[in-house]
Amino acid sequence: MLVCLAVCFLLNISLGSVHIPVGDIASSLSGGQAGKNSWEIIIWNYRLPKAITAILVGMGLSISGLLMQTLFRNPLAGPYVLGLSSGASLGVAFIILGSGLLPSFLSVFFLSSYGIVLASCLGSLMVLLAVLVVSQRLRDTMAILIVGLMFGSFTSAIIGVLSYFSTAEELQKFTFWSLGSLGNLSWTNILILSVCCLIGLLLSALCIKPLNALLLGERYAKSLGINFKKTRLIIIIATSLLAGSITAFAGPIAFIGLAVPHISKMVFQTSSHYILFWGTLLFGAIILLVCDTVSQMPGNDFTLPINAITSIVGAPIVVWLLVRKRKFMI
Amino acid sequence: MKSFLSKYSLFLLLLFAVACKKNEPDSSGISEAKTQNSIRYAKGFEIYKYENFSIVKVSNPWPEANKTFTYVLHKKGVSLPDSLKNYTSLQVPVKSIVVTSTTHIPSLEMLGVENTLLGFPDTNLISSEKTRKLIDTGKVTEIGANQSLNTERLIDLDPDVLVGYSSGSDTKTYDNLQKSGLKVFFNGDWMEESPLGKAEWIKFFGALYGMDEKADLLFTEVETAYKEATELAKKAKTKPTVLSGAIYKEQWYMPRGNSWAASFLKDANAAYLWADSEGTGSLALSFETVMEKAENVDFWIGPAQFTTFKEMVESNPNYAHFKAFKDKNIYSFSSKKGKTGGILYYELASNRPDLILKDLIRILHPELLPDYELYIFEKLK
Numbered sequence: 107m108l109v110c111l112a113v114c115f116l117l118n119i120s121l122g123s124v125h126i127p128v129g130d131i132a133s134s135l136s137g138g139q140a141g142k143n144s145w146e147i148i149i150w151n152y153r154l155p156k157a158i159t160a161i162l163v164g165m166g167l168s169i170s171g172l173l174m175q176t177l178f179r180n181p182l183a184g185p186y187v188l189g190l191s192s193g194a195s196l197g198v199a200f201i202i203l204g205s206g207l208l209p210s211f212l213s214v215f216f217l218s219s220y221g222i223v224l225a226s227c228l229g230s231l232m233v234l235l236a237v238l239v240v241s242q243r244l245r246d247t248m249a250i251l252i253v254g255l256m257f258g259s260f261t262s263a264i265i266g267v268l269s270y271f272s273t274a275e276e277l278q279k280f281t282f283w284s285l286g287s288l289g290n291l292s293w294t295n296i297l298i299l300s301v302c303c304l305i306g307l308l309l310s311a312l313c314i315k316p317l318n319a320l321l322l323g324e325r326y327a328k329s330l331g332i333n334f335k336k337t338r339l340i341i342i343i344a345t346s347l348l349a350g351s352i353t354a355f356a357g358p359i360a361f362i363g364l365a366v367p368h369i370s371k372m373v374f375q376t377s378s379h380y381i382l383f384w385g386t387l388l389f390g391a392i393i394l395l396v397c398d399t400v401s402q403m404p405g406n407d408f409t410l411p412i413n414a415i416t417s418i419v420g421a422p423i424v425v426w427l428l429v430r431k432r433k434f435m436i
Numbered sequence: 437m438k439s440f441l442s443k444y445s446l447f448l449l450l451l452f453a454v455a456c457k458k459n460e461p462d463s464s465g466i467s468e469a470k471t472q473n474s475i476r477y478a479k480g481f482e483i484y485k486y487e488n489f490s491i492v493k494v495s496n497p498w499p500e501a502n503k504t505f506t507y508v509l510h511k512k513g514v515s516l517p518d519s520l521k522n523y524t525s526l527q528v529p530v531k532s533i534v535v536t537s538t539t540h541i542p543s544l545e546m547l548g549v550e551n552t553l554l555g556f557p558d559t560n561l562i563s564s565e566k567t568r569k570l571i572d573t574g575k576v577t578e579i580g581a582n583q584s585l586n587t588e589r590l591i592d593l594d595p596d597v598l599v600g601y602s603s604g605s606d607t608k609t610y611d612n613l614q615k616s617g618l619k620v621f622f623n624g625d626w627m628e629e630s631p632l633g634k635a636e637w638i639k640f641f642g643a644l645y646g647m648d649e650k651a652d653l654l655f656t657e658v659e660t661a662y663k664e665a666t667e668l669a670k671k672a673k674t675k676p677t678v679l680s681g682a683i684y685k686e687q688w689y690m691p692r693g694n695s696w697a698a699s700f701l702k703d704a705n706a707a708y709l710w711a712d713s714e715g716t717g718s719l720a721l722s723f724e725t726v727m728e729k730a731e732n733v734d735f736w737i738g739p740a741q742f743t744t745f746k747e748m749v750e751s752n753p754n755y756a757h758f759k760a761f762k763d764k765n766i767y768s769f770s771s772k773k774g775k776t777g778g779i780l781y782y783e784l785a786s787n788r789p790d791l792i793l794k795d796l797i798r799i800l801h802p803e804l805l806p807d808y809e810l811y812i813f814e815k816l817k
Contacts, residue, residue, distance in 0.1 A: 122722070122724045123721075123722035123724045123725050124722075124724040124725055124727070124728045142728075143731065144727050144728045144731040145728070147727060147731070147754070147757045148724050148727050148728070151753070151754050151757060152723060152724065152727070152754055273777065278741060282751060287686055289686065289723065290683075290751065290752035290753065290754065291753075292749075292753035293753075402722070408720070408722070409686040409687055409722050409723075411685065411686065
């Protein structure tokens with residue numbers, strides 16, 4: 107799979123609307139010169155950051171999906187479906203659209219990349235906690251899904267109200283943020299994103315063993331000597347860190363978090379997180395790289411929105427899951 | 437926003453229809469009338485003047501409009517021939533008006549009739565000080581935002597005429613208003629693709645106010661100034677390369693070779709890099725394509741909504757790789773705003789192409805207009 111990831115990575119970098127010979131790409135990446143200066147810029151400042159972002163986003167979202175599916179013991183959980191992404195949007199909306207109300211020294215901080223990441227993480231954390239509270243009362247899969255959906259509409263309604271009261275400039279800023287994109291991150295932003303993702307992924311890696319126990323139920327996990335509360339806390343922090351920071355930089359991206367864990371479950375035919383964790387991690391990166399390559403349509407001037415591609419891949423999987431829900435064992 | 441809409445515009449050339457009408461008696465059978473269409477550049481409307489009335493035909497108020505709107509303007513007490521009774525008729529000069537696009541405001545002001553304006557949707561978009569005063573004193577009523585007009589308030593205002601614009605064939609609100617007895621005239625200035633064609637729409641308003649001659653005169657002034665500026669630009673010794681537009685939703689929107697924006701660049705004697713692209717409206721390009729072609733571009737004119745270099749790199753750090761960015765040769769039309777945030781360009785540009793062209797000449801060939809001060813464009817900060 108690592109080989110496959112490397113191939114996808116190279117494929118992603120070598121394909122795009124401008125045709126750049128493979129030789130030039132290789133020489134440019136290995137520190138030499140590409141045939142043209144503009145090619146150099148395209149490779150180093152557009153394609154490479156985009157590919158790295160795709161890998162980070164793919165990994166982060168997939169893992170946060172896996173964590174949520176196990177935590178809720180619900181095959182349909184995922185950051186997008188349960189409204190975490192919309193929660194993150196709400197956090198950012200409060201900051202960008204409400205920046206006029208904050209004292210100036212605070213608004214300077216909050217409008218920087220760090221502030222937006224923080225707000226976005228807090229937003230998704232809030233939604234996650236809310237869903238968690240509701241899910242303890244309602245054990246039904248469908249109910250939790252509907253609750254997630256409701257949170258989604260609720261947050262978008264609040265954003266609608268906020269945008270009504272904000273100035274055209276603030277609104278424009280927010281619209282541009284909410285469109286999201288894998289392709290316009292600077293290297294500094296990528297660094298912040300990588301740090302957040304790395305912490306999130308490390309935290310989740312710590313939970314692999316307890317996660318396996320959780321599959322068998324809360325009580326069983328406790329009887330194995332696992333500190334359930336602590337595990338749950340770590341999972342929640344990791345999930346909101348991953349979903350929040352990714353949404354902050356790349357905008358809401360649909361279905362990856364939901365679909366990838368299932369794909370790796372299907373491929374590996376296991377429910378052990380020792381394997382699933384790494385499988386999901388790599389699959390997430392590969393699938394988002396492929397989606398991004400497809401969205402660029404090599405040799406074409408069309409750039410399809412990444413969300414359209416991930417939804418085309420993800421939506422059928424959700425339907426398929428619902429159809430065979432009865433047989434489904436998590 | 438109209439500039440976005442115009443991207444989707446397709447143009448049905450109506451020259452043929454115009455040519456057929458020339459010097460022929462109108463089907464209404466009024467033989468002694470002067471039946472020549474008095475519109476020279478605009479392709480979306482025609483005016484035929486007769487003794488006691490005139491006929492205004494608007495043929496292209498939105499993309500792929502398949503219907504021509506015919507309006508009959510007559511003086512008080514004139515009885516119209518039966519053949520014209522099916523059309524919307526209006527007694528001129530009108531004493532009160534509601535317009536729906538900021539591009540209509542300069543026409544009213546140039547004709548000196550801005551005090552007849554009763555209502556406007558989203559009055560904050562209006563920048564002109566003259567009209568702003570009227571808004572501040574409550575003489576102009578807010579009638580809703582953009583194309584979602586407040587029907588009740590409009591009926592209550594009861595203007596002599598409502599000049600509407602629509603981005604598509606869905607005109608339910610206007611149809612409703614028409615049923616309630618309001619006279620709705622569609623204005624298609626935003627569909628015009630030539631600088632002088634857009635400006636000629638002042639004659640549409642001239643006809644409404646019975647000020648045809650004044651409108652003709654005002655337009656001729658603009659036309660002369662525009663042509664003089666074009667001649668001046670031809671004297672330039674250099675032909676700098678120009679890039680335009682910016683990225684929106686992963687796509688770089690670049691005006692096509694025959695579009696309104698590209699016509700200005702051509703007349704300003706610039707080497708617009710996409711001048712060869714066919715058609716009107718905009719191309720949607722990927723960042724990579726633009727980067728490869730325009731890396732060493734001299735000037736960047738109209739980078740969408742951006743007004744500072746900082747905003748640009750925050751939105752997309754790759755903007756900084758263009759030569760025009762490094763040399764700080766980026767000029768925006770989004771900086772000059774009215775008190776309430778309306779962008780001057782969206783209001784004035786269609787009526788005053790001469791100012792736009794002079795601005796561009798000053799930017800691209802400063803030696804030709806050494807003492808001229810930029811009116812609409814501004815260098816990015």
